[in-house]
Amino acid sequence: MTAETGPWLGQSIERVEDVALLSGRGRYFDDLGVRPGTLQAAILRSPHAHAVIKSIDVTAARAAPGVVAVLTGGEVTALSVSLVVGVRAPIQCWPIAVDRVRYVGEPVAVVVAADRYLAEDALELIEVEYDALPAVIDPTAALDSKVLLHDGLKSNVASDRSFRYGDPEAAFASAAHRIAVDIHYPRNSCTPIETYGVVAEYEPGDDSYDVLANFMGPFSLHPVMARSLKVPVNRFRLRTPPDSGGSFGVKQGVFPYVVLIALAARIAGRPVKWVEDRLEHLAASVSATNRVTRLEAAVERDGRITALAYDQIDDVGAHIRAPEPATLYRMLGNLTGAYDIRHMSVRNRVVLTNKTPSGLNRGFGGPQVYYALERLMQRIAVELKHDPLDVIRRNLVPANAFPYRTASGGLLDSGDYPAAVEMAVNDGGLSELRARRDRAHLEGRLYGIGFTAVVEPSVSNMGYVTAVLTADERRKAGPKNGAQATATVAIDPGGGVSVHIASVPQGQGHRTVAAQIAADALGLKPQDIRVISDFDSARDAWSIASGNYSSRFAAAVGGAIHIAAMRIKDKLARGAAAQLNVPADQVEFTGGRARARGNPDNAVPFARLAAASHWAPGTLPEDAHALRETVFWTPPQLTPPTDTDEINASLCHGFIFDFCGVEVDRTTGAVRIDKYVTMHDCGRVLHPGMVAGQITGGFAHALGAAVYEEFAYSPEGAFLSGTFADYLVPTPTEVPAPVILHMETPSPFTPLGAKGVAEGNCMSTPACIANAVADALGIAEIDLPLSPKRLAPFLHKPEPKP
Amino acid sequence: MKPARFDYVRADSLAEVHDVLAAECGEAAVIAGGQSLVPLLSMRMARPKVVLDIMRIPELAGISLDGDTIRVGAAVRQAELLAWSQLKARQPLLALTLPWVGHAQTRARGTVCGSVALADPSAEIPLTLLALRGEVELSTKAGRRRVAAEDFFQGLMSTARADDELIEAIRFPCGRPGEGHAFREFARRHGDFAIVACAAVADGKGVRLAVGGVADRPVARTFAGLGGSMLGQALDAFAHELEAREDLHATAAYRRELVRQLGRQVIEEARRCRA
Amino acid sequence: MPRLSADQRHCVRLTLNGRAVEGEAEPRMLLTDFLRHVIGATGTHVGCEHGVCGACTIEIDGALARACLTLAVQADGTSVRTVEGLAPEPGRLSVLQAAFRRHHALQCGFCTPGILMSLDHYLRSHPLPTETDVREFLGGHLCRCTGYVPIIAAALDAAERLRNGETDA
């Protein structure tokens, strides 16, 4: 649909990105030219889960055709310092193995050669002698294992914090029932189709690095990289390409490779480029954490929950790589989900195992929490013989309670959860679905219905991860909080408008929405606005919160664009006032013109008015010079953790209510989604088509996590999901179309009323499908992925002896 | 993920192929569609000295009828056989199984003989060849021989082909009147290699059931006229004999249970088709 | 034909979207690398290099092919079509491409060239596909952004428009 007139926000206009992308003219990382003489890197990786590196002989590799340099841990430690580690513990985190390998796929050496083929040839000539050590894979076993990953620690537990909100002991003591679930949440990742890429160069003259990488932020990692490279932030120039082949959090994880390739360039004395291949990506890029959770509820007879007790063991893999242990802390303010529960105890442990280090991944922390919480809701219903939907209804935060402060400090901005649930039940056809289930049961088929209600946080508070520290430690380290969003709106000498953003889009269409926002503010068409989204830390306005994560674009960056455009507009209005002979507040911008309100003929073309600040500034009052406005916007609600560890970890909170019907094949155990309904309240919808795209895309990721995908390790630490034939990403034959419903309660905390929407289904859908499967099979304990292998024991009779 | 170095020969004649194969003593890899070989090259799991392209040799092209046999040359792509106008009439089982081979995009390049040469125990084409008691035509400079499918597949990715032999063609017997056919497979995703695949051919004497994905090669067994619990027992015994593999996606017990259940389903379906 | 030796580059000539191109490649060079880095046709993407994701799907002599499963030397003398050849002229889109844009059938666009090539090929021989047909046919492609729903919708929409006589030209 191509809309003809504004307001543009709220319309699904065609994306400005698409003509180039559909024609093969995208400008992704590997499509951009490099400087003549740029070398290519390949990385030798550990075949062991855990081993001491006794020796590395790179002599033959150095002498191989085309090879310019070979790096190992020794070269890296000589020229850099460890990446900062986010807990108080005497451990280090290097981008390459130093003396010891701790997961399959850990970089051991880097070869820099004339081309990638030659670099891979030389990798084969490197001789590494390993002394294999026993590996720790299971997070629970890691807690008191004698095998230690890091000598600086007395155990594999890198952090162990307990929290108490309200009076959980009293609530449990007086509860009619205690009901618990035990969950082992698996490892998975959203595996963007484009892999990582870095091209780096070093200038010894001023000791500076210049890097182009398909990094997505958060730019709080920029100072982390600079520090590791031992240069000031302003000598570490980081740029991103105009287009990205998807991220979903995953391209945060390129940052250790930025450091590694930057060092390779320094040692080689020439620019060095590295493109990750898919096998490297699967084994060693990044993964969501796996988590062991015991969650117990104090429950009244009617299903009301009075208290929760969480015990979470989050497995971050072999290193605590920034921003970990953030996965565990993003949800701290939201552990009560969509429910009004006033008492809670939490124990959070961060454990190290011989797996790939974890990091950002769509839903970040949400899937792990909601899988436990929403499985618990279903178990409460089953054990107390209530309708699961009624248990959800009975516990929802009431409509009149917003803004609602959760027990652990989250501030739910807006919503009407009960109304959203009723709307979904009616418009989504729940009674019809129940009839389908009853018919299926009569036919002897295994069919179940699942529900989930989820609060989707967005726009992260940059201070939430400090909740891993004690209040005392936080005081010493200084407060951290907020989430600076930036945008620049500029007028060129032709009176044209451009918008610059540091949101580092990964395919979500930021340029289109940015154009819509600016066009609405200035009475122009989106086609009139030029949006620049490739990022350059040396030139662009940015802050640590810049980047593409925590679904912050619509809510935070969109708001900053709006504010910047309004500032330009106000200045232009002052300039127009004199020409139109009306007060500035009587000037309106529409149809490409500025005109007097109520007198459309008294008007001046926008471009002419806008160009005046360049060509005839002397004719304008100084407060009417409309050239370039850069806005930094941070919401005041994002305060640091309190001394009692309450934290509002996110600015916005959308609401999702899902239900689904699934059938399990009696023979094979295959799970078929018969119908999936997902109701979203993500505040004001800026572009319905893109919102739908985020929901269907998130749903597909979630379906993958629920049924197909797992980074599997053998008990000895061998990595078993090393190709796309083993790591099963759903294809078009596996992903049905969900029914999407909407309700809009604008956020009072964001300039446009929008909230994030991209991650919610990764939080709600796995639990919803599992609840349906548990319902179909009548089983209590069920972990992901819901593979035939896992379901077979509930379906197949015990095997007859041969 | 880039291949190690190799020479490349695009052969223009069979003689050239035979010469290269004979000269390289097992260090030559034949490339046809490349759908399995190229990833192995890129992962450096295959390290041939020479890659021998056979796709432009006229004698290897084409599907022909040789009496009661469908002869499929080494350069015939899977899509070509699937699109062959006589496929369903001549061999209904092939028409049932071929759509399950990979995806349209890989069938467009992958060859029928290439799948037989690879001998993946989960692949549909070797399974079908075995179910139908087909044969593999092998040739060297010195001569030709035919090997029954039963003898050709010898284990995990291992076959009776000698290093200097080329698979020139494979031969599927045509369907006979009064035969019934059935095929089912279960894979995690559509287009994946099967966890268990079952193909059945029923005739007056009984039902021949071939099972893929379970043992280290496809395995066939004839079930004469059995039904009910007798068939159940026979299938159970068969399932146990298969030495089922265990992997990330399925346990051995799971595979055996699918042999019992899917096996019975296809046997009964093949019988129904015959009737 | 003479043996092309492993450690030398050899001339590979092919027709790319109707134009003759040539470049040099060692026997081991993948067609993806040849198209992208030797010829400079970067529209064909690389997502896995082992034949699963479909991002590199192109047409060789009228048949679909994974460029990552093809050696450049194998393509010598062939006619290759890639995403760069789909649009009728610069700045205009084919019926299929336009349907993708209308339906928001791409987000990051990285999987898109392969999917477009597959569908372009398919719709020419299957003018009246069902949704199930399209889903099954696209089973050989991975998209991580869209959840496939808008891609299927775009394909069916394009099929209908092509049936109704809309043309690319």
Ligand code: FES
């Ligand atoms: S890159 Fe060729 S199929 Fe993935």
Ligand code: FES
């Ligand atoms: S649009 Fe991003 S992978 Fe398909």
